[in-house]
Amino acid sequence: MIELYLLILAGLVVYCIVVFNRLIGARNSCTNARAGIDVNLTRRHQLIPNLVAVVRGYAAHEQETLTAVTRARSQAISVLGSSQSARAEAGLAEALALLNVRLEAYPELKAQRPFINLMKNLTEAEEQISASRRAFNAHVMQMNNLVQQFPTLIIASLFGFKVQEPFSAGAGAQHAPIVNLPG
Amino acid sequence: MNTSNRHNSKPVALPDMKATFQALEKQRHQAIKAFWVTLVKSLLLLPLCFLPGMLFIPIGDATLWQTVTEHSTSLFDLSTEMETNFAMALFMVGSVWFFGSLYLLIRFFNRRGREPGRVYLRDYKTKVFSQICADHFANLTYKPNSGIPWRVLDDSNLFPWISDWYQSEDLFEGRVEHTDITFAEAHAKRERTRVTGEGMETYLDSYFRGIIFIADFHKHFHSTTRITPAGEKLKRVRKQESVILEDPEFQSFFVTTSTDQSDVRYILSTSMMRRILCVHKRFPKLRILFQDEKMLMLLPAHRDRFEPSLYKRADCETQINSFIADVETLLPVVDELNLNLRIWSKS
Numbered sequence: 001m002i003e004l005y006l007l008i009l010a011g012l013v014v015y016c017i018v019v020f021n022r023l024i025g026a027r028n029s030c031t032n033a034r035a036g037i038d039v040n041l042t043r044r045h046q047l048i049p050n051l052v053a054v055v056r057g058y059a060a061h062e063q064e065t066l067t068a069v070t071r072a073r074s075q076a077i078s079v080l081g082s083s084q085s086a087r088a089e090a091g092l093a094e095a096l097a098l099l100n101v102r103l104e105a106y107p108e109l110k111a112q113r114p115f116i117n118l119m120k121n122l123t124e125a126e127e128q129i130s131a132s133r134r135a136f137n138a139h140v141m142q143m144n145n146l147v148q149q150f151p152t153l154i155i156a157s158l159f160g161f162k163v164q165e166p167f168s169a170g171a172g173a174q175h176a177p178i179v180n181l182p183g
Numbered sequence: 184m185n186t187s188n189r190h191n192s193k194p195v196a197l198p199d200m201k202a203t204f205q206a207l208e209k210q211r212h213q214a215i216k217a218f219w220v221t222l223v224k225s226l227l228l229l230p231l232c233f234l235p236g237m238l239f240i241p242i243g244d245a246t247l248w249q250t251v252t253e254h255s256t257s258l259f260d261l262s263t264e265m266e267t268n269f270a271m272a273l274f275m276v277g278s279v280w281f282f283g284s285l286y287l288l289i290r291f292f293n294r295r296g297r298e299p300g301r302v303y304l305r306d307y308k309t310k311v312f313s314q315i316c317a318d319h320f321a322n323l324t325y326k327p328n329s330g331i332p333w334r335v336l337d338d339s340n341l342f343p344w345i346s347d348w349y350q351s352e353d354l355f356e357g358r359v360e361h362t363d364i365t366f367a368e369a370h371a372k373r374e375r376t377r378v379t380g381e382g383m384e385t386y387l388d389s390y391f392r393g394i395i396f397i398a399d400f401h402k403h404f405h406s407t408t409r410i411t412p413a414g415e416k417l418k419r420v421r422k423q424e425s426v427i428l429e430d431p432e433f434q435s436f437f438v439t440t441s442t443d444q445s446d447v448r449y450i451l452s453t454s455m456m457r458r459i460l461c462v463h464k465r466f467p468k469l470r471i472l473f474q475d476e477k478m479l480m481l482l483p484a485h486r487d488r489f490e491p492s493l494y495k496r497a498d499c500e501t502q503i504n505s506f507i508a509d510v511e512t513l514l515p516v517v518d519e520l521n522l523n524l525r526i527w528s529k530s
Contacts, residue, residue, distance in 0.1 A: 127452065
């Protein structure tokens with residue numbers, strides 16, 4: 001009889017270890033995916049000074065819009081990785097969208113090769129940000145399923161695993177820059 | 184611009200090829216004549232194969248075989264053992280005669296009767312289809328005798344097995360606007376075993392027949408991503424994990440595996456998933472591989488495409504239109520997937 005109890009106990013311990021490792025794996029995946037978003041955001045941040053420099057040469061009258069973009073970028077960089085990052089990034093996306101609208105009045109600039117290349121890179125960065133956010137949400141869903149479903153929730157609550165917050169599109173997401181490239 | 188409309192507007196260029204059609208028509212008649220003449224000759228020669236069977240025709244109360252053996256035994260004064268050997272030798276000569284002559288007859292029929300037809304079809308593809316392709320699809324080259332190597336299919340891991348028999352022909356190479364494409368017809372089979380009344384039997388089972396379509400993808404990516412029909416056996420590939428995507432309809436039709444959870448979502452944007460579903464309506468059970476910045480699609484088909492007929496006139500417009508239609512069915516895939524949109528850094 002004691003052997004049976006020991007066998008059940010050993011089974012439970014093994015199960016706990018497996019679930020614990022799965023939870024750790026899921027949490028690490030979330031952290032990794034979150035870092036992936038930051039990498040892509042940094043890439044977008046790095047492109048903006050070049051964009052501002054190219055635009056300034058052709059559209060000197062847009063100084064105010066360019067300043068707004070630069071300020072939004074600085075704010076986004078300062079809060080990168082924190083909980084305010086989403087709001088700051090939404091602000092930056094909004095500023096870029098406004099800049100894009102204003103640049104409609106400068107067809108000469110839009111035909112320039114450096115500007116086209118920058119905008120292509122910016123579009124790529126935007127899509128990669130979107131992809132990494134989707135990947136992050138997928139990992140969060142996996143983690144939350146483990147934390148909230150029975151019987152894994154017992155182990156999760158025992159070791160203090162918490163429900164993760166998925167990434168929701170901020171107000172600026174609706175104003176993401178739309179690239180209109182010539183020809 | 185829609186690809187099919189772009190190509191439909193051009194009429195079939197038949198008048199420029201009058202001399203080619205005349206020569207091919209002559210060749211076609213000769214091929215048909217050769218087939219029927221050889222068939223008649225073969226049928227007339229067929230009884231010769233069965234000549235050894237005459238040994239078993241009963242003459243009186245014994246067969247010819249028994250009679251010949253008895254007569255030979257008495258004529259040459261052979262012992263009983265020698266008599267048995269003589270009978271065996273007679274049987275073996277008869278068998279060799281039957282199988283040998285049957286083999287020679289089939290070979291004769293294939294060489295004289297069917298080969299001219301094959302040569303005609305090959306010439307037709309090289310001379311007519313290549314010309315029609317050059318005329319209608321300016322950026323496309325047609326190579327009827329080339330195909331996509333078997334390694335491409337086997338290395339794709341889109342099927343859980345590798346091919347034991349593979350054939351590919353009708354290779355098209357070229358460009359649709361900004362996108363480089365290559366496609367060819369392919370047929371792959373694998374060896375399987377089944378239990379029959381007499382034990383195990385090995386046979387070749389066809390698992391893919393259709394078009395292998397390779398297109399340059401419009402975005403940079405570094406991962407390997409596979410899209411296979413849901414509910415079908417999937418090959419396990421190292422480092423590739425299952426991906427759960429946001430589109431429930433896409434998820435219901437396909438299983439996606441990738442080496443990078445973020446990169447796969449960059450490739451399969453929500454609009455790309457909808458576009459793949461559109462292609463899926465025209466080519467059910469399609470399989471896709473994204474690798475080395477290229478997109479490989481396996482588009483199943485139930486019939487041989489780009490095939491002329493020996494029994495249709497060389498200048499038959501239906502046949503030529505059917506070839507054009509076959510190509511036009513495939514080219515819109517590039518537009519359907521929006522591969523010509525080059526707003527990313529890859530251009």
